[in-house]
Amino acid sequence: MLALVNTCSGPRLARPLRIALLLVLTFLVAIPSAVSAQEGDEVTTQSDPAGATLIDCKGRAASTDSIGNPLDDVSAPGGPAASADNPFDVDLEGQVTYAGSSDSVIRNHNWQIRVFGIPVKSGGDPNERGKKDTRGTVDVSGYMPFRVSGLYLASGSISGEGGSCSGSVWLKLAGNPIGTIPWIVGLVLTLLGLYGLFASRPAYVARIGVPHVPLPPPPPVDLPASGDRSASPPTTPDEEPPRA
């Protein structure tokens, strides 16, 4: 690659520019390689069970797509730990059915669910009946502030009198990202940044303190009429025509 850069750059380019070109080529080679490697991993881990981490409680969940077809399931403990390599696939338009139980009765509890550290849902209950388990079905879209796709870490916790429980799972939100708010923001920032980079190139400007003198206009050239090929060459007013 270095030979390619040396061949393409030539002696006129500055050394930092050659380094920049080398970095760009490295980036262009590295990103597709990383993407293809990740796609290969996805193929091999597609059948792997999703992983989740739960502390002081246990639970399982199953996701369905927008028309109710099973998508993925996860359980903890017993399964693999939560990691980005084995995410829990969910559909933003689908649902998740869950069931869980705590090791002890937790009264007057508060719970919170966060997506990458950002609280998206919270609540609490006095739990006067002393229940240790819970189950239900939720719409995924109800937990997301806006339509989004990608891979995100979701974590949750519940704590109160008698105990606590916490856990995490990597969520892979399926769906077309085009048109989502993060995608639009990313596109706008990318275009703005690239335009700004283009405008950030060094430029020749007038030196401070030295008046800028614009270039004089080019002298007018008198061209002979197109049909008059026998005309004599143009003469300047200072020149006198030759005398016989």
Added chain:
Amino acid sequence: MRDDLTLKKHPIRGAIFGLIAGLGIALLLISHSVMFLGGLTPLITIVFFLLLGILIGAAGPKRKSRT
């Protein structure tokens, strides 16, 4: 080069717009699940474009004078 002109470089401006471009590209790649939040790759992308912006601002191809 004419005597009344001087070459002005914009490394700070390049760094700012490189940061913006890096953030945008990282967001696009995260949206397409190419990389994920919390990983090192978004940070690498942002730092890469930040450095690229500094290089372009300091030693990129020269713009022509408008006059």
